[in-house]
Amino acid sequence: QVQLIESGGGLVQAGGSLTLSCAVSTRTFSSYGLGWFRQAPGKEREFVAAIAWRGGSTYYADSVKGRFTISRDNAENTMYLQMNSLKHEDTAVYYCAADLAGRFDDSSSYYDPRSYRSWGQGTQVTVSS
Numbered sequence: 141q142v143q144l145i146e147s148g149g150g151l152v153q154a155g156g157s158l159t160l161s162c163a164v165s166t167r168t169f170s171s172y173g174l175g176w177f178r179q180a181p182g183k184e185r186e187f188v189a190a191i192a193w194r195g196g197s198t199y200y201a202d203s204v205k206g207r208f209t210i211s212r213d214n215a216e217n218t219m220y221l222q223m224n225s226l227k228h229e230d231t232a233v234y235y236c237a238a239d240l241a242g243r244f245d246d247s248s249s250y251y252d253p254r255s256y257r258s259w260g261q262g263t264q265v266t267v268s269s
Contacts, residue, residue, distance in 0.1 A: 143164070147163075150265070158226065160265070173239060176190070178234045185253060188204055188221070191211065207223065228267050243256070
């Protein structure tokens with residue numbers, strides 16, 4: 141079973157930056173599509189960003205486009221989320237998710253949490269206003 145471990149969350153002031161990491165335990169990391177989701181208190185889990193299995197395509201929620209950057213290092217089995225210009229409304233628990241490339245029929249699949257069968261435990265990001 142694939143295990144995902146997030147790190148890098150914390151408390152930051154509005155306008156600041158954080159980088160989240162997601163370490164994935166699998167021998168076939170490059171075959172996985174990867175995503176970041178977040179859930180704020182009292183709200184549903186929402187899509188943040190995703191990166192295709194070969195890393196050639198990236199996808200972003202409109203709310204983070206231009207501020208967040210998703211990337212992956214296939215040699216290190218790690219995915220990253222660089223978050224800049226953070227806002228109070230970015231406060232949430234951030235989860236990384238993964239699944240094999242065959243689970244993603246088209247680009248819209250990356251936005252759907254049901255496409256991902258493996259999830260991390262989450263890391264808290266708090267942005268003070």
